[in-house]
Amino acid sequence: xxxxxxxxxxxxxxxxxxxxxxxxxxxxxxxxxxxxxxxxxxxxxxxxxxxxxxxxxxxxxxxxxxxxxxxxxxxxxxxxxxxxxxxxxxxxxxxxxxxxxxxxxxxxxxxxxxxxxxxxxxxxxxxxxxxxxxxxxxxxxxxxxxxxxxxxxxxxxxxxxxxxxxxxxxxxxx
Numbered sequence: 001x002x003x004x005x006x007x008x009x010x011x012x013x014x015x016x017x018x019x020x021x022x023x024x025x026x027x028x029x030x031x032x033x034x035x036x037x038x039x040x041x042x043x044x045x046x047x048x049x050x051x052x053x054x055x056x057x058x059x060x061x062x063x064x065x066x067x068x069x070x071x072x073x074x075x076x077x078x079x080x081x082x083x084x085x086x087x088x089x090x091x092x093x094x095x096x097x098x099x100x101x102x103x104x105x106x107x108x109x110x111x112x113x114x115x116x117x118x119x120x121x122x123x124x125x126x127x128x129x130x131x132x133x134x135x136x137x138x139x140x141x142x143x144x145x146x147x148x149x150x151x152x153x154x155x156x157x158x159x160x161x162x163x164x165x166x167x168x169x170x171x172x173x174x
Contacts (some may be wrong), residue, residue: 030124045063095121
């Protein structure tokens with residue numbers, strides 16, 4: 001007599017989990033597009049080390065604090081000069097804030113000027129708990145670029161517009 005109730009309860013739990021996963025954006029694919037961006041100006045700091053190093057998280061939080069304190073409108077940005085295979089791989093990246101025309105440049109930070117012939121953008125709208133792996137997104141961008149016959153640069157830009165909206169971008173070569 002109890003077995004039908006167990007199946008009903010299991011069905012309700014599974015349905016609830018699927019609805020929650022969908023609400024978090026788990027079933028949505030990233031939107032890929034070409035954007036005609038020619039340059040980014042980014043204020044921040046360089047980081048060399050592995051991605052599991054707590055100093056990387058500290059640097060990201062520092063840039064978030066600078067954004068709030070100095071009222072920078074541009075998003076938080078991470079420029080990956082090489083994409084790691086695992087969290088133990090050493091990487092070189094730049095963590096900072098995109099400086100938009102109306103923003104004041106924080107004098108105490110380094111700057112990077114990235115020139116490009118447009119870029120391919122993956123617009124990812126998901127909660128962090130259901131975010132796809134970076135390698136999956138990069139592969140999708142590369143497939144899109146191959147189909148459109150675009151030549152990509154060897155760096156990846158992650159822009160954090162909010163907690164649930166991330167742009168992963170790869171600039172095009174000249």
